[in-house]
Amino acid sequence: MFQFWKSASARWAAPVAALGLLAACSSSQTTGTSSVTATSDPATAPAPADSAATSQPMAVKPSAPAPAWGTGLHPEMQAVIEQLTALSGPTPMAKLTPQEARKAPSATDAAMATMQKFSIPTPPATADTMSRVVMPGVKVRIYTPKGATGPLPVIVYYHGGGWVIANLDTYDPSVRALVEQTGAIVVSVAYRQGPENKFPTAHNDSFAAYQWTLKNAAGFRGDPARVAVAGESAGGNLACAVSLMARDKKVALPKHQLLVYPIAGYDLNTPSYLANTQTKPLNKDLMAWFFQYYLRTPADGKNPLIDLVHANLKGLPPTTLITDQYDPLMSEGKMLADNLQKAGVAVKYQNYAGVTHEFFGMAAVVPEAKEAQALASGELKNALGK
Numbered sequence: 001m002f003q004f005w006k007s008a009s010a011r012w013a014a015p016v017a018a019l020g021l022l023a024a025c026s027s028s029q030t031t032g033t034s035s036v037t038a039t040s041d042p043a044t045a046p047a048p049a050d051s052a053a054t055s056q057p058m059a060v061k062p063s064a065p066a067p068a069w070g071t072g073l074h075p076e077m078q079a080v081i082e083q084l085t086a087l088s089g090p091t092p093m094a095k096l097t098p099q100e101a102r103k104a105p106s107a108t109d110a111a112m113a114t115m116q117k118f119s120i121p122t123p124p125a126t127a128d129t130m131s132r133v134v135m136p137g138v139k140v141r142i143y144t145p146k147g148a149t150g151p152l153p154v155i156v157y158y159h160g161g162g163w164v165i166a167n168l169d170t171y172d173p174s175v176r177a178l179v180e181q182t183g184a185i186v187v188s189v190a191y192r193q194g195p196e197n198k199f200p201t202a203h204n205d206s207f208a209a210y211q212w213t214l215k216n217a218a219g220f221r222g223d224p225a226r227v228a229v230a231g232e233s234a235g236g237n238l239a240c241a242v243s244l245m246a247r248d249k250k251v252a253l254p255k256h257q258l259l260v261y262p263i264a265g266y267d268l269n270t271p272s273y274l275a276n277t278q279t280k281p282l283n284k285d286l287m288a289w290f291f292q293y294y295l296r297t298p299a300d301g302k303n304p305l306i307d308l309v310h311a312n313l314k315g316l317p318p319t320t321l322i323t324d325q326y327d328p329l330m331s332e333g334k335m336l337a338d339n340l341q342k343a344g345v346a347v348k349y350q351n352y353a354g355v356t357h358e359f360f361g362m363a364a365v366v367p368e369a370k371e372a373q374a375l376a377s378g379e380l381k382n383a384l385g386k
Contacts, residue, residue: 074354084110148219160234162290236262256383266301
């Protein structure tokens, strides 16, 4: 949800796109597809390989002791958090208005600043993009692998931002990594956001974009019979909600759903919420802020499209679900994985130690992100027959 905030300056625009590309180009590991629960400690994972075509990057190291809230942060993740703190200033995000928050530096900006600080190079783009309008107020950006011939599988991707902030550019790194590593077309959805458009607007827009993709996939070299959904944080919530809506409305189900640290409940007193009151980039106060600006009333928090952990999950597609250690959403993500399995859904669950919310798109810097992208892409390729 929060590799999300709109870039504070246009100078980041080009390198932000390259972050996901470098992540993808440096990742070749594929993880198996068993329906098991596992916890990863990527401290022993190999660092991203240096590029022979560029100057050697420096080792990414933090410049200060770990924060009190994250004494187990891995060094690369801590270095990104240090950059985010330096860019953001002293005012917490939850003290800003939505309009101010949309202009604030993001975790994506912090990852880019870390790349620049440690001379991590960026490769050329490997996906072509085009925009299409789904309906008034809702558009998609379609990423197609350069030189690919169809029909290709399609992933409908929903960005994070608490249904309030962020946009397609903010999550461009994650999308490009999925394109690079799966060989699929990715349709990234720009849904309407609160507080201007409150619940269930983003959810209805997301389902409309999914239906539009099924209808129009052949027109952009996609295969309408091989469509998956994916998303991070609020986008992970939307991806699962789209699966629920497709099931209930008798629309073709996605072949797979990738849920990366999804918002899956409305309980702000789970163990991970209580343990992560000061974490960055996401903490308990900021989650409450997102709910305040997207939900019409607290009663909306109990709607099955928000409160996924208490929804009827039977009949949903096979699922890859990723969580992380320093994240208020970790407990509900694990609960959603457990409840999906109890409902008979095949689930691949992985928790990553030493990292925070928004780590997934940072594979150029954070080794755990490289692992998570490889896991997600391997599961998607298996599901989509690519």
